[in-house]
Amino acid sequence: MEVKIVPLKSHKMQQNLLDKYYRDAKDWEKEGKPIAWCSGVAPSDILSSMDILVIFPENHAVICGARKVSTKLCQAAEARDYSQDLCSYSKNDMGSAFLGKDTLSPIGGLPRPDLLLISNNQCGTITKWFETLSRHFQVPLIVIDSPFLHDGMDKETIDNALKYVKRQLEETAVFLEEFTGKPFDIDKLREGVALTGESARLYKEIMEMCKHIPSPITCFDLFIHLFPMMCLRGQKVAVNYYEKLKAEVEERIAQGISAVPNERFRLFWDNIPVWFRLKENATLFASHDACVASAVYPYNWCLTFAGLDASKPIESLAEGVVLPFLNHGIKYRVDFISKLVEEYSIDGLVLQASRTCKPFFIGQYDIATGVKKKTGVPSVLIEGDMVDSRFYDDARVLSQIESFFEVLESNAKLRKGR
Amino acid sequence: MLDGGDHLQYNAFVSKFNLPSRKGHGMEEIIARFHQVVEDPYVRLNAWKKETGNKVLGCFPMHVPEEIVHAAGILPVVLLGTDDPIPLSDEYLQPFVCCLVRSNLHLGMSGRLDFLDGVIFPDICDSVKCVANVWKLHRPDSFYYHLLLPGKLTSPSSREYLRQQFSHLRTSLEAFTGKKITDKDLHNSIAVFNRHRALLKRLYDLRRSKPTLISPRDMGVIVAASMLMPKEEHNELLAQLIEKAQRAAKVSPVERVRIVLSGSLCQEPMEGFLGLLEECGAVVVDDDLYVGGRYFNTPVAENKNPIEALAERYYRGIPCPIKHDPTKDWGDYLVGLVKSSEAAGVIIIMLKFCEPHAFDYPLIKEKLTAAGIPHLLIERIHEKVPSGGLRTRVEAFIEILRKE
Numbered sequence: 001m002e003v004k005i006v007p008l009k010s011h012k013m014q015q016n017l018l019d020k021y022y023r024d025a026k027d028w029e030k031e032g033k034p035i036a037w038c039s040g041v042a043p044s045d046i047l048s049s050m051d052i053l054v055i056f057p058e059n060h061a062v063i064c065g066a067r068k069v070s071t072k073l074c075q076a077a078e079a080r081d082y083s084q085d086l087c088s089y090s091k092n093d094m095g096s097a098f099l100g101k102d103t104l105s106p107i108g109g110l111p112r113p114d115l116l117l118i119s120n121n122q123c124g125t126i127t128k129w130f131e132t133l134s135r136h137f138q139v140p141l142i143v144i145d146s147p148f149l150h151d152g153m154d155k156e157t158i159d160n161a162l163k164y165v166k167r168q169l170e171e172t173a174v175f176l177e178e179f180t181g182k183p184f185d186i187d188k189l190r191e192g193v194a195l196t197g198e199s200a201r202l203y204k205e206i207m208e209m210c211k212h213i214p215s216p217i218t219c220f221d222l223f224i225h226l227f228p229m230m231c232l233r234g235q236k237v238a239v240n241y242y243e244k245l246k247a248e249v250e251e252r253i254a255q256g257i258s259a260v261p262n263e264r265f266r267l268f269w270d271n272i273p274v275w276f277r278l279k280e281n282a283t284l285f286a287s288h289d290a291c292v293a294s295a296v297y298p299y300n301w302c303l304t305f306a307g308l309d310a311s312k313p314i315e316s317l318a319e320g321v322v323l324p325f326l327n328h329g330i331k332y333r334v335d336f337i338s339k340l341v342e343e344y345s346i347d348g349l350v351l352q353a354s355r356t357c358k359p360f361f362i363g364q365y366d367i368a369t370g371v372k373k374k375t376g377v378p379s380v381l382i383e384g385d386m387v388d389s390r391f392y393d394d395a396r397v398l399s400q401i402e403s404f405f406e407v408l409e410s411n412a413k414l415r416k417g418r
Numbered sequence: 419m420l421d422g423g424d425h426l427q428y429n430a431f432v433s434k435f436n437l438p439s440r441k442g443h444g445m446e447e448i449i450a451r452f453h454q455v456v457e458d459p460y461v462r463l464n465a466w467k468k469e470t471g472n473k474v475l476g477c478f479p480m481h482v483p484e485e486i487v488h489a490a491g492i493l494p495v496v497l498l499g500t501d502d503p504i505p506l507s508d509e510y511l512q513p514f515v516c517c518l519v520r521s522n523l524h525l526g527m528s529g530r531l532d533f534l535d536g537v538i539f540p541d542i543c544d545s546v547k548c549v550a551n552v553w554k555l556h557r558p559d560s561f562y563y564h565l566l567l568p569g570k571l572t573s574p575s576s577r578e579y580l581r582q583q584f585s586h587l588r589t590s591l592e593a594f595t596g597k598k599i600t601d602k603d604l605h606n607s608i609a610v611f612n613r614h615r616a617l618l619k620r621l622y623d624l625r626r627s628k629p630t631l632i633s634p635r636d637m638g639v640i641v642a643a644s645m646l647m648p649k650e651e652h653n654e655l656l657a658q659l660i661e662k663a664q665r666a667a668k669v670s671p672v673e674r675v676r677i678v679l680s681g682s683l684c685q686e687p688m689e690g691f692l693g694l695l696e697e698c699g700a701v702v703v704d705d706d707l708y709v710g711g712r713y714f715n716t717p718v719a720e721n722k723n724p725i726e727a728l729a730e731r732y733y734r735g736i737p738c739p740i741k742h743d744p745t746k747d748w749g750d751y752l753v754g755l756v757k758s759s760e761a762a763g764v765i766i767i768m769l770k771f772c773e774p775h776a777f778d779y780p781l782i783k784e785k786l787t788a789a790g791i792p793h794l795l796i797e798r799i800h801e802k803v804p805s806g807g808l809r810t811r812v813e814a815f816i817e818i819l820r821k822e
Contacts, residue, residue: 012725044749080779080780081780081783082776082777082779083768083776084780085514085770085771085773085776086776086777087773120569123544124543124544124547124569124740124773124774125544125773126567126778127570127742128739128773128774128777128778129777131742131744131777132777132780134744135781141744143570143572143742145531145568145570145576145579146569147541147566147568147579148541148547148564148566150550150551150554150564151551151554151555152554153564157586160582161566164568164575164576164578164579167575167578168493168573168575170572171574171575173734248797257749290813329550329551329554330548330551330552331547331551331555333553337443353512355514356514358514358515358544358545358773359544359547359548360547361512361514362512362515362544362545362549362552363547363548363551363552364512364550365509365510365511365512365552366510366555370555
């Protein structure tokens with residue numbers, strides 16, 4: 001069945017912005033200006049306020065994954081004795097760094113860092129990955145250590161965690177003054193945090209438009225448009241971008257354009273996208289009249305960044321470190337996702353069990369049963385990985401998805417029959 | 419609290435499970451007692467609990483400051499998992515997690531750990547962190563404590579946070595038992611644990627000088643037993659063993675290959691593997707295993723604030739991949755260990771799916787290679803008996819070392 005999808009015009013805008021970002025980074029490197037590599041949910045704003053360019057190796061891994069060179073980069077890391085079972089984002093990145101000029105990266109690899117800054121709020125693996133980079137590039141590594149918010153944790157413990165992170169940010173500011181030879185500028189940080197907050201709020205508003213039945217865009221579109229919120233934090237260009245994107249999506253609602261022409265099913269995507277199968281997955285779901293209307297992944301940024309109070313930038317950044325989705329226990333995730341299922345009128349959950357991302361796949365069985373118990377909605381668990389194609393079997397996934405749609409179809413018939 | 423009166427209660431553990439008397443009172447009889455302790459430990463602990471009325475808390479490996487639990491009058495027991503079949507783990511978790519976590523999850527969900535009064539989960543890695551919350555969902559009616567170990571040791575803020583966490587564990591245990599834990603209680607417990615460390619160190623020193631004195635399997639059992647019984651009683655058995663060991667001749671007429679074992683974080687090496695080493699004619703002269711050198715390394719200072727002192731032990735000790743501290747290098751440590759024990763080579767045991775170890779391995783390999791020290795990497799999976807492939811690799815490695 002041919003499916004006519006109206007693509008977002010903003011995809012082109014996204015591509016242009018991405019290309020420009022990496023071109024500018026290369027120029028920055030040539031001019032000898034300081035560059036830092038950061039983990040995805042690190043408080044990178046503190047670096048930007050000191051005129052340090054921030055690069056996100058995870059975004060680079062996404063690009064490599066989407067262009068299907070990631071598996072080979074992982075193998076380059078494995079050739080240097082890094083286990084096949086390790087996080088594929090990390091091996092993509094380390095592999096590319098080890099290969100240097102011979103990297104298979106479609107953008108020719110990343111500019112050399114002068115500094116590394118991470119938070120372990122998304123996983124402990126980030127620390128080990130960046131320790132390797134620190135040794136490889138012989139540059140300092142700053143770790144913003146975030147305690148994990150286990151289920152049932154009391155307010156005092158959470159407050160102590162926030163205080164601890166705040167203290168680390170203050171220590172980092174002192175370090176950065178020495179490192180850059182410049183004074184720490186809290187006003188500049190306020191401005192940057194305000195803009196980070198603004199772009200996250202806009203992103204969240206766009207995401208919420210998917211509550212509209214039928215949805216004007218899918219989460220596959222939202223995944224593609226994560227880039228500015230993650231990599232162009234604190235910049236006016238990201239705010240402008242999301243204003244344009246929001247306008248286009250509003251226009252689609254006004255014109256009655258549905259992302260999936262004959263939307264009959266609305267799905268939820270758990271875990272990281274399978275970056276090398278984004279288009280294929282989007283097409284597969286669309287061919288079943290299914291729109292992925294909600295997903296958990298963007299909440300790692302927009303959940304907390306959208307609430308940033310720029311008047312208290314350090315406290316806000318601390319919240320941005322401790323409170324993202326992934327830094328929570330399993331019961332929290334079940335409740336969070338159940339709420340989204342209700343708000344977005346979801347019919348089924350697709351749980352991508354990323355083989356090499358433990359913080360995301362551990363607890364998925366409980367998410368499936370817990371959400372079903374609360375909302376009655378069924379799930380399918382598909383085995384995959386974010387960028388390593390060796391862990392993704394197309395035929396198997398297709399078969400699992402087809403079976404899942406049989407369940408959804410029969411559920412729909414049952415509802416009609418009442 | 420441990421004064422003379424309470425000590426008698428702990429005695430019940432060993433006396434209850436006395437072996438029938440044997441001819442001779444050599445090392446073998448004492449070692450056999452340790453073997454008894456590790457055989458079906460949870461059944462024994464459950465019976466002991468009922469008899470003595472003591473509380474028992476399960477501690478996930480690694481780094482729980484057991485002295486604090488001990489000072490609360492509670493027996494800390496390390497959850498070492500199992501190599502027996504673990505079908506339940508697949509109902510709760512995908513298989514891409516280490517066998518220590520999976521086997522403990524199976525044991526927990528099967529009800530075999532229900533005799534525990536609670537579990538302490540240290541945040542040592544993503545697997546334990548996340549699985550702790552899966553566990554709590556399915557076994558909600560227990561005392562749980564999350565030890566929020568800082569993910570780095572490089573800043574004043576992180577060291578302060580660690581001290582805070584240890585203090586918080588103390589106050590939580592006070593609330594749990596309804597009894598105050600005084601500094602004196604902590605000092606007493608530290609003294610017991612330091613004695614334990616000193617005794618194990620002595621045993622390891624004796625073995626280094628006469629490596630056939632204690633087999634690799636027996637040494638593993640001796641350390642594991644200490645994680646499954648009151649330290650006081652283990653200390654007594656150790657003291658007796660050391661006394662006999664000092665007098666034993668045990669020098670092998672045949673040249674043995676001297677090996678250092680490294681790694682096997684959180685879990686004991688497979689039982690069958692340690693036996694295999696002996697069969698191949700190797701002796702273990704030192705190790706940095708968790709159920710080994712890592713457990714008793716570095717005493718706690720006894721002349722300062724006990725919480726401070728416990729935190730300080732955490733900063734120090736054998737370099738650990740979950741303790742982010744660029745001033746420490748596990749590779750350098752291992753090279754030093756090999757040299758000081760005059761070993762011919764290293765066997766590294768890495769739990770499959772253990773990310774922290776897997777990230778450190780390439781650096782360790784680099785350092786060993788640069789120092790000209792041969793090594794063999796073994797991936798530890800969930801199995802009791804070493805596969806044919808593993809057996810061949812170990813035999814071949816030992817042979818190569820023998821010829822050098």
